[in-house]
Amino acid sequence: xxxxHIVLVMLACIQNASAKNPLPSWNDGQxxxxxxxxxxxxxxxxxESFVPVDERIAVFDNDGTLWCEFPLxxxxxxALDEIKRMLPENPEWKDEPAVAGLISGDVxxxxxxxxxxxxxxxxxxxxGITPDTFDSRVENWLQTAKHPRFxxxxxxxxxxxxxxxxxxxxxxxxxxxxxxxxxxxxxxxxAEETYGIPPQQIIGSYGKLKYELIDGKPMxxxxxxxxxxxxxxxxxxxxxxxIGRRPIACFxxxxxxxxxxEYTTIDNPRPSFGLIVHHxxxxxxxxxxxxxxxxxxxxxxxxxxxxxxWTVVDMKQDWKTVFPDQADEGLSSLIGQxxxxxxxxxxxGNQGVVDRAQTTVQFSADGTAxxxxxxxxxxxxxxxDGNKLTFGQLATTRMAGPAAxxxxxxxxxxxxxxxxxxxxxxxxxxxxxxxxxxxxxxxSKK
Amino acid sequence: xxxxHIVLVMLACIQNASAKNPLPSWNDGQxxxxxxxxxxxxxxxxxESFVPVDERIAVFDNDGTLWCEFPLxxxxxxALDEIKRMLPENPEWKDEPAVAGLISGDVxxxxxxxxxxxxxxxxxxxxGITPDTFDSRVENWLQTAKHPRFxxxxxxxxxxxxxxxxxxxxxxxxxxxxxxxxxxxxxxxxAEETYGIPPQQIIGSYGKLKYELIDGKPMxxxxxxxxxxxxxxxxxxxxxxxIGRRPIACFxxxxxxxxxxEYTTIDNPRPSFGLIVHHxxxxxxxxxxxxxxxxxxxxxxxxxxxxxxWTVVDMKQDWKTVFPDQADEGLSSLIGQxxxxxxxxxxxGNQGVVDRAQTTVQFSADGTAxxxxxxxxxxxxxxxDGNKLTFGQLATTRMAGPAAxxxxxxxxxxxxxxxxxxxxxxxxxxxxxxxxxxxxxxxSKK
Numbered sequence: 001x002x003x004x005h006i007v008l009v010m011l012a013c014i015q016n017a018s019a020k021n022p023l024p025s026w027n028d029g030q031x032x033x034x035x036x037x038x039x040x041x042x043x044x045x046x047x048e049s050f051v052p053v054d055e056r057i058a059v060f061d062n063d064g065t066l067w068c069e070f071p072l073x074x075x076x077x078x079a080l081d082e083i084k085r086m087l088p089e090n091p092e093w094k095d096e097p098a099v100a101g102l103i104s105g106d107v108x109x110x111x112x113x114x115x116x117x118x119x120x121x122x123x124x125x126x127x128g129i130t131p132d133t134f135d136s137r138v139e140n141w142l143q144t145a146k147h148p149r150f151x152x153x154x155x156x157x158x159x160x161x162x163x164x165x166x167x168x169x170x171x172x173x174x175x176x177x178x179x180x181x182x183x184x185x186x187x188x189x190x191a192e193e194t195y196g197i198p199p200q201q202i203i204g205s206y207g208k209l210k211y212e213l214i215d216g217k218p219m220x221x222x223x224x225x226x227x228x229x230x231x232x233x234x235x236x237x238x239x240x241x242x243i244g245r246r247p248i249a250c251f252x253x254x255x256x257x258x259x260x261x262e263y264t265t266i267d268n269p270r271p272s273f274g275l276i277v278h279h280x281x282x283x284x285x286x287x288x289x290x291x292x293x294x295x296x297x298x299x300x301x302x303x304x305x306x307x308x309x310w311t312v313v314d315m316k317q318d319w320k321t322v323f324p325d326q327a328d329e330g331l332s333s334l335i336g337q338x339x340x341x342x343x344x345x346x347x348x349g350n351q352g353v354v355d356r357a358q359t360t361v362q363f364s365a366d367g368t369a370x371x372x373x374x375x376x377x378x379x380x381x382x383x384x385d386g387n388k389l390t391f392g393q394l395a396t397t398r399m400a401g402p403a404a405x406x407x408x409x410x411x412x413x414x415x416x417x418x419x420x421x422x423x424x425x426x427x428x429x430x431x432x433x434x435x436x437x438x439x440x441x442x443x444s445k446k
Numbered sequence: 447x448x449x450x451h452i453v454l455v456m457l458a459c460i461q462n463a464s465a466k467n468p469l470p471s472w473n474d475g476q477x478x479x480x481x482x483x484x485x486x487x488x489x490x491x492x493x494e495s496f497v498p499v500d501e502r503i504a505v506f507d508n509d510g511t512l513w514c515e516f517p518l519x520x521x522x523x524x525a526l527d528e529i530k531r532m533l534p535e536n537p538e539w540k541d542e543p544a545v546a547g548l549i550s551g552d553v554x555x556x557x558x559x560x561x562x563x564x565x566x567x568x569x570x571x572x573x574g575i576t577p578d579t580f581d582s583r584v585e586n587w588l589q590t591a592k593h594p595r596f597x598x599x600x601x602x603x604x605x606x607x608x609x610x611x612x613x614x615x616x617x618x619x620x621x622x623x624x625x626x627x628x629x630x631x632x633x634x635x636x637a638e639e640t641y642g643i644p645p646q647q648i649i650g651s652y653g654k655l656k657y658e659l660i661d662g663k664p665m666x667x668x669x670x671x672x673x674x675x676x677x678x679x680x681x682x683x684x685x686x687x688x689i690g691r692r693p694i695a696c697f698x699x700x701x702x703x704x705x706x707x708e709y710t711t712i713d714n715p716r717p718s719f720g721l722i723v724h725h726x727x728x729x730x731x732x733x734x735x736x737x738x739x740x741x742x743x744x745x746x747x748x749x750x751x752x753x754x755x756w757t758v759v760d761m762k763q764d765w766k767t768v769f770p771d772q773a774d775e776g777l778s779s780l781i782g783q784x785x786x787x788x789x790x791x792x793x794x795g796n797q798g799v800v801d802r803a804q805t806t807v808q809f810s811a812d813g814t815a816x817x818x819x820x821x822x823x824x825x826x827x828x829x830x831d832g833n834k835l836t837f838g839q840l841a842t843t844r845m846a847g848p849a850a851x852x853x854x855x856x857x858x859x860x861x862x863x864x865x866x867x868x869x870x871x872x873x874x875x876x877x878x879x880x881x882x883x884x885x886x887x888x889x890s891k892k
Contacts, residue, residue, distance in 0.1 A: 045802055045803070045804065046801075046802050046803075050802065054644065131686060175646075184687070184690070185690075188690045198500065199689065199690030199691055200621075200646075200688065200689045200690055200691065201646075202690065206687060208683065209682075209683045209686050209687065210683075211679040211680075211682045211683050211705060211709070212679075213708060213712075216712070217712055217713045218682065218705075218708050218709040218712055218713060220682065220683070220686055226672060233657040233658075234657075236655075236657045236664065236666065237654065237655045237656075237657050237666070240577060240655050240666055241630070241652060241655065242646065242688060243645065243646045244630070244631075244634045244645030244646055244648065245645055245646065259657060259664075262659060262664050263657070263664040266659075266662070266663055266664055267663045267664060356491060356492055356496065357491070357492075358491065
């Protein structure tokens with residue numbers, strides 16, 4: 001007789017209540033309602049149109065759909081800034097017409113002849129280096145460069161309503177993917193932290209990598225060989241290649257997204273959903289469609305929308321806020337995963353936290369705080385109002401752990417109850433304070 | 447003041463005990479121990495070598511690593527069978543030297559000139575059709591073709607010890623990927639059901655797809671254009687392209703896997719693990735390395751193994767069983783996800799099950815049975831001995847649901863307690879019987 005042992009017992013209670021307002025930055029209206037209706041349809045187990053979790057694939061364009069693409073696509077801005085940064089060490093680049101055009105401020109000429117100038121600049125800035133080198137250059141640029149109009153990091157010119165939409169879909173067990181004409185490696189640097197989308201769910205344009213062992217060490221080098229442009233008909237091709245499943249939801253903003261919208265919504269045996277972000281808001285962002293000065297031309301996809309049943313978002317009408325900074329500034333800075341670095345409250349005389357015992361707080365846009373006490377999982381809600389921060393009753397699992405960790409758990413749960421306000425410290429640090437303004441907890445952004 | 451609502455409260459209790467024997471088809475020895483030691487090292491939260499869940503990427507070759515590649519790679523056998531099947535409708539193919547060689551039984555000549563003949567046969571069988579057509583041809587072949595030596599479906603010439611290894615890694619929150627020289631589309635047809643690996647985690651060789659709207663409907667066509675061969679240096683390239691993270695564990699069996707083994711294990715900032723399956727068992731499978739009559743040449747990777755610290759599996763010594771059929775036949779047929787179709791036990795007079803109320807049973811190779819009662823999650827252990835089947839005490843969550851579902855839950859839990867034996871019915875159906883041999887439950891394979 002065979003004997004078996006339990007490896008893992010997982011008891012999961014999922015309170016399957018719908019959020020009363022899952023998309024707070026969306027104005028009530030047809031666009032918002034169409035999203036919620038679709039998600040309800042495919043997730044209700046008693047519905048004819050129920051779609052199993054494995055098949056809940058949602059694909060998003062990036063430029064103009066998740067973040068701003070004006071006055072230039074942000075990756076082009078990166079390439080231009082990189083050229084300027086590296087020019088002193090590469091004076092011969094000045095003989096290159098594309099570089100000369102850039103230096104003389106003639107950015108428009110870079111787009112002539114099917115972006116030949118831009119592609120040349122890409123070759124100078126996106127090839128001949130390792131992916132690690134490229135990643136750190138992008139990271140440095142993101143930390144220093146500012147958007148010319150909004151005067152903030154490019155990481156912040158992302159659309160708050162779309163962040164909420166990504167989160168809403170994931171809460172409903174969709175797998176969210178980016179399928180963008182932008183560079184795959186470029187997006188992977190920031191997309192996990194910014195959008196909650198891991199590298200393996202990001203499809204973009206790419207050149208073939210070269211692999212070698214150099215001095216006995218593995219080395220990859222970026223090239224522009226066999227360049228795959230993930231745009232127009234390339235998008236459904238890439239979806240089939242990378243995902244191998246047909247999406248049931250597709251979000252874009254330009255004619256470059258039309259093929260993947262069609263692939264998602266026409267003749268799909270599953271219920272499907274398509275949505276186009278129409279940039280109609282010159283005051284808060286930009287207004288463009290048929291004749292944009294940057295990327296994002298939108299004509300045929302907009303014409304096709306009524307016939308195809310695609311939702312068209314009128315940015316001006318449908319979005320309460322555009323960028324996270326227009327939403328609650330403090331709240332948007334809190335959203336994400338934090339690691340508890342110090343707890344001041346103590347019954348036991350213990351201070352600090354145990355090395356590598358991960359006590360965490362995850363703030364979600366839907367008002368949920370959850371994480372690990374370091375022994376147990378917990379979850380509850382929280383309120384932010386200006387600099388005020390309070391937590392509701394937390395539900396926790398009831399596992400036992402080593403004494404030092406149980407002590408830390410108790411101190412954490414006790415400290416959380418006393419939190420009344422918060423303040424940001426040095427970059428990446430937040431402090432929680434009690435009502436006498438004593439710092440009771442210090443956390444670092446994960 | 448902003449108001450928030452809890453969308454989802456998840457309480458998860460994870461009993462973090464190690465299985466006493468997570469790899470039952472592996473003999474005790476250095477190979478098995480090295481796997482367990484590595485997994486323990488990277489998953490222990492108090493360990494210096496702890497690796498966060500997001501970075502637990504494990505990559506597996508397929509041919510010769512997860513399934514048999516003799517006497518021909520199985521996909522080549524598929525191509526040959528397809529040629530024979532379609533030849534009557536395509537008599538002109540006879541003028542093709544590769545087809546003529548095949549008909550005359552001169553399979554060896556197909557491999558001459560860098561497999562030129564095989565590639566020609568691939569073009570005839572793997573291109574010019576839609577992915578859906580291709581998938582259904584592969585599915586049909588898998589249902590009918592038999593392995594020439596083992597006289598069973600090609601789905602069954604998979605390695606039981608590697609199935610257990612995949613499951614063991616996933617239990618420890620690894621994401622398991624296939625990175626194979628085989629065709630990506632070919633593997634995606636069976637890999638999810640066979641290995642538990644979804645399409646989006648399968649990387650293989652591929653030709654570019656063509657996308658068109660035909661008669662207003664989206665149409666993809668397979669081509670051999672821009673053929674990407676996912677072998678040798680192509681493997682680390684594909685890993686970077688598709689996953690965008692460096693794996694920490696790599697499993698292969700030939701020199702074609704050496705580059706990805708090196709990429710995984712040399713100079714990796716994380717702890718890493720490499721393993722080579724050495725085919726040493728002519729009795730139970732095949733014995734080959736430096737001079738194989740099929741694919742799978744293993745020379746330089748085997749030489750490099752000691753220096754690199756790679757584990758070498760001696761199939762004959764290290765594997766208790768090779769194929770699932772040598773393991774417990776009944777058990778291996780039960781493993782997987784089942785949907786309860788009918789419950790005969792009733793206190794309430796109710797029979798049957800509520801439409802779309804999913805009561806499920808997942809049998810895992812580690813002896814755990816888990817699933818949904820239709821309202822709550824449950825988990826416990828089970829025993830199989832011949833046709834005997836019994837369940838241990840089940841732990842369940844304690845949510846309330848609609849009356850009809852609560853009734854179904856009660857009937858399910860009551861019926862499970864009475865189960866004493868099982869028997870397979872029509873294809874894809876199993877019945878559970880009580881000790882008087884009454885059928886108390888009917889389930890269908892999901």
